[in-house]
Amino acid sequence: MNDTAPTLEVRELRTHFFTRAGVVKAVDDVSFTVRRGKVLGLVGESGSGKTVTGFSIIGLVDPPGRIAGGQILFQGKDLASLSEAEMRHLRGNRIAMIFQDPMMTLNPVLRIDTQMIETVQAHAKVSREEARQRARDALGQVGIPSPDERLKSYPHQFSGGMRQRVAIAIALLHKPDLIIADEPTTALDVTIQGQILAEAQKLCAETGTALIWITHDLSVVAGLADDIAVMYAGKVVESGPVSQVLDAPLHPYTVGLIGSVPSRNRRGEPLRQIPGMTPSLLNLPEGCAFRSRCPRAEPNCAVPPPMPEYRPGRFARCIHPHLEEAVAA
Amino acid sequence: MSEAMTAARPAATAGAGAPIIELRGVSKRFSRSLDFAAKLARRLGAPVREDVVHAVDGVDLTIHKGEVVGLVGESGCGKSTLGRMVAGIMPPSAGTVLRNGQDITTLGGAEARLGKLRTQMIFQDPYASLNPRMKVTEIVGEAPLVHGLVRRAGLDAYVDAQLRRAGLDPAFKRRYPHQFSGGQRQRIGIARALAVQPDFLVCDEAVAALDVSIQAQILNLFMQLRRELDLTYLFISHDLGVVEHLSDRVVIMYLGRVVEEAPVAEIFQRANHPYTQALLAEVPRIDARKRAFAGVKGEIPSPINPPSGCHFHPRCPFAMERCRVERPALREIAPGHRSACHLNDRV
Numbered sequence: 054m055n056d057t058a059p060t061l062e063v064r065e066l067r068t069h070f071f072t073r074a075g076v077v078k079a080v081d082d083v084s085f086t087v088r089r090g091k092v093l094g095l096v097g098e099s100g101s102g103k104t105v106t107g108f109s110i111i112g113l114v115d116p117p118g119r120i121a122g123g124q125i126l127f128q129g130k131d132l133a134s135l136s137e138a139e140m141r142h143l144r145g146n147r148i149a150m151i152f153q154d155p156m157m158t159l160n161p162v163l164r165i166d167t168q169m170i171e172t173v174q175a176h177a178k179v180s181r182e183e184a185r186q187r188a189r190d191a192l193g194q195v196g197i198p199s200p201d202e203r204l205k206s207y208p209h210q211f212s213g214g215m216r217q218r219v220a221i222a223i224a225l226l227h228k229p230d231l232i233i234a235d236e237p238t239t240a241l242d243v244t245i246q247g248q249i250l251a252e253a254q255k256l257c258a259e260t261g262t263a264l265i266w267i268t269h270d271l272s273v274v275a276g277l278a279d280d281i282a283v284m285y286a287g288k289v290v291e292s293g294p295v296s297q298v299l300d301a302p303l304h305p306y307t308v309g310l311i312g313s314v315p316s317r318n319r320r321g322e323p324l325r326q327i328p329g330m331t332p333s334l335l336n337l338p339e340g341c342a343f344r345s346r347c348p349r350a351e352p353n354c355a356v357p358p359p360m361p362e363y364r365p366g367r368f369a370r371c372i373h374p375h376l377e378e379a380v381a382a
Numbered sequence: 383m384s385e386a387m388t389a390a391r392p393a394a395t396a397g398a399g400a401p402i403i404e405l406r407g408v409s410k411r412f413s414r415s416l417d418f419a420a421k422l423a424r425r426l427g428a429p430v431r432e433d434v435v436h437a438v439d440g441v442d443l444t445i446h447k448g449e450v451v452g453l454v455g456e457s458g459c460g461k462s463t464l465g466r467m468v469a470g471i472m473p474p475s476a477g478t479v480l481r482n483g484q485d486i487t488t489l490g491g492a493e494a495r496l497g498k499l500r501t502q503m504i505f506q507d508p509y510a511s512l513n514p515r516m517k518v519t520e521i522v523g524e525a526p527l528v529h530g531l532v533r534r535a536g537l538d539a540y541v542d543a544q545l546r547r548a549g550l551d552p553a554f555k556r557r558y559p560h561q562f563s564g565g566q567r568q569r570i571g572i573a574r575a576l577a578v579q580p581d582f583l584v585c586d587e588a589v590a591a592l593d594v595s596i597q598a599q600i601l602n603l604f605m606q607l608r609r610e611l612d613l614t615y616l617f618i619s620h621d622l623g624v625v626e627h628l629s630d631r632v633v634i635m636y637l638g639r640v641v642e643e644a645p646v647a648e649i650f651q652r653a654n655h656p657y658t659q660a661l662l663a664e665v666p667r668i669d670a671r672k673r674a675f676a677g678v679k680g681e682i683p684s685p686i687n688p689p690s691g692c693h694f695h696p697r698c699p700f701a702m703e704r705c706r707v708e709r710p711a712l713r714e715i716a717p718g719h720r721s722a723c724h725l726n727d728r729v
């Protein structure tokens with residue numbers, strides 16, 4: 054292990070699904086870095102590859118999918134060099150993922166207490182009673198009332214948001230070095246969401262946990278993250294410090310994304326939406342994948358755009374970025 | 383329907399049609415059956431009680447034809463349970479649900495089937511509501527075919543149209559649900575619900591899993607269908623921005639009860655109930671950068687053991703002695719605006 058290395062560094066990651074209909078390039082050139090105690094907001098179009106990126110990092114990509122290129126460095130160490138057993142150890146103790154679908158974490162036929170106590174005891178040598186106590190406290194942390202009674206429930210007896218919170222509680226149990234949280238608060242109201250975000254911030258500040266927060270909720274990213282990476286059709290198309298990206302987006306997709314937030318639109322009127330449909334990953338247009346929907350597209354967008362650093366720390370995969378507005382802002 | 387019911391209709395929706403759904407004193411209780419040891423202990427005289435969750439507690443609610451009603455409330459307050467009862471897929475423990483003026487529990491045969499078909503629910507948890515062993519084309523096409531909405535010869539084109547409308551590429555229709563992203567699965571659920579041509583949709587966090595751009599697409603689609611097909615919606619969401627944008631009327635729930643109900647502009651400008659006010663104060667904004675989030679203040683009340691009187695009293699900054707003992711009634715405080723708070727009795 055290497056103390057000065059970032060907690061996670063992803064370099065030009067490619068994860069492809071080799072399906073009968075063709076190769077689905079779900080992740081196709083994704084790079085980012087997350088340091089100790091920092092939060093990266095990973096946002097982007099539905100289907101753009103956010104979850105598959107997370108799965109690639111924790112080594113859960115199943116055939117017909119596989120990592121087809123790039124590197125994933127965890128505390129300076131290439132994860133591809135680890136054995137299956139080492140990877141499993143890492144996954145349980147140092148890296149945790151909160152899945153978009155809480156039922157991927159929860160076993161529907163086991164009571165919550167059984168599941169949580171098993172998780173605690175798998176990683177810490179503690180008595181059953183002690184493990185139960187920790188499980189109980191973790192439920193309280195994510196705002197589940199009557200945790201003692203609730204421990205005795207089955208997942209289907211919880212509301213959607215409560216299931217989501219149990220999955221979060223399980224991920225927080227071991228204070229891992231890296232948490233990949235995939236849309237963890239989509240179904241939560243603002244009060245409970247605030248509670249969870251407060252716990253996440255506490256964890257980052259106190260234990261130096263690095264967070265990747267996958268979400269489409271830009272207001273959460275705005276409040277929580279340090280940096281942001283925006284994905285479109287398998288690629289990171291823009292990245293940089295949160296306030297710079299949100300206040301002065303460079304990439305036309307990011308501009309469209311911010312414009313679609315309902316609170317920025319007038320009630321009852323059609324919401325502004327990015328025109329056209331998400332292109333099929335099976336037959337992406339040649340060149341910039343956003344080309345068919347982009348209001349700034351020019352003929353020279355038909356060659357794959359590079360991703361230059363337009364400003365210090367500000368990258369955009371576009372040859373006609375919104376630089377004028379960025380200056381004005 | 384009685385005259386009185388019609389007269390009490392909120393002014394703001396006076397232009398809307400007849401009630402499509404009426405709930406009267408609807409409750410839902412879940413009890414966790416005791417395990418063997420607990421049963422034995424109780425048999426032997428130990429004071430073991432069954433945990434009962436009061437998920438929905440005496441709710442009256444009317445939804446008029448053509449209306450969009452937003453339903454908002456904390457996680458676990460009973461929104462999905464209420465939505466399932468409205469959709470007729472979960473029987474209430476007490477109270478009645480009227481669909482077009484008829485009690486849905488007493489409807490039989492063809493009528494009940496039609497009512498079920500005309501009411502569709504889009505579920506919060508698409509993964510659990512989509513059969514993992516069915517291809518998308520079967521998930522979306524099965525019901526329309528069975529119910530004769532489309533002939534087999536036209537089925538393929540019909541399914542393609544439904545998928546395209548929900549923003550999905552028909553090229554992927556031979557895939558299984560697990561091969562889609564979370565947001566794509568949510569859209570499969572939307573395509574399935576719309577495919578049977580319902581007149582009433584219960585949308586349970588239907589756009590929560592979607593990025594804002596696709597969210598905008600789907601919300602615009604909902605609004606367009608409403609105009610074209612005169613659809614009625616119960617729109618469950620924790621996202622107040624979405625609710626404000628879409629709804630005519632907003633219903634706020636707290637711990638199983640409706641605490642406030644008003645036309646959308648009223649709620650956002652003149653929220654009456656202290657819970658609603660607290661809720662509105664907490665809406666995160668995209669312009670708020672890197673801030674410290676606050677935890678929940680005070681204990682979160684539990685539907686297993688709800689606080690007495692007004693359920694909100696342990697967290698309410700205005701709580702009085704009376705709030706601890708007496709349940710406040712949901713009363714009209716302005717035309718079409720109802721609130722359940724004792725403060726409204728003081729003039």
Ligand SMILES: Nc1ncnc2c1ncn2[C@@H]1O[C@H](COP(=O)(O)OP(=O)(O)OP(=O)(O)O)[C@@H](O)[C@H]1O
Pocket residue numbers: 070072077079097098099100101102103104105106118153334560561562563564565566591593
């Ligand atoms: N097992 C699979 N086989 C084939 N394609 C897949 C598989 N899993 C995912 N994909 C495809 O890979 C793409 C990226 O999916 P991913 O789940 O990463 O999206 P996402 O960005 O997380 O979207 P969302 O916000 O909707 O969850 C999608 O187009 C999806 O259909």
Ligand SMILES: Nc1ncnc2c1ncn2[C@@H]1O[C@H](COP(=O)(O)OP(=O)(O)OP(=O)(O)O)[C@@H](O)[C@H]1O
Pocket residue numbers: 209210211212213214215240241412413435436437455456457458459460461462463464506685
């Ligand atoms: N099948 C069930 N058995 C036992 N309890 C249940 C069942 N379904 C729901 N409950 C309980 O009823 C209460 C209300 O649940 P419901 O799913 O209606 O909440 P919700 O308002 O939709 O919350 P969320 O926003 O988190 O989805 C919760 O306390 C939940 O645990």
Ligand code: SF4
Pocket residue numbers: 304305306341342343344345347348349350351354358370371372373374
């Ligand atoms: S490269 Fe061209 S098409 Fe792509 S985002 Fe930039 S301007 Fe639009």
Ligand code: SF4
Pocket residue numbers: 655656657692693694695696698699700701702705710722723724725
């Ligand atoms: S009834 Fe009392 S406790 Fe309840 S909201 Fe009103 S003032 Fe607060």
Ligand SMILES: [Mg+2]
Pocket residue numbers: 103104105153235563564565
């Ligand atoms: Mg995802």
Ligand SMILES: [Mg+2]
Pocket residue numbers: 212213214461462463506586
């Ligand atoms: Mg729910």
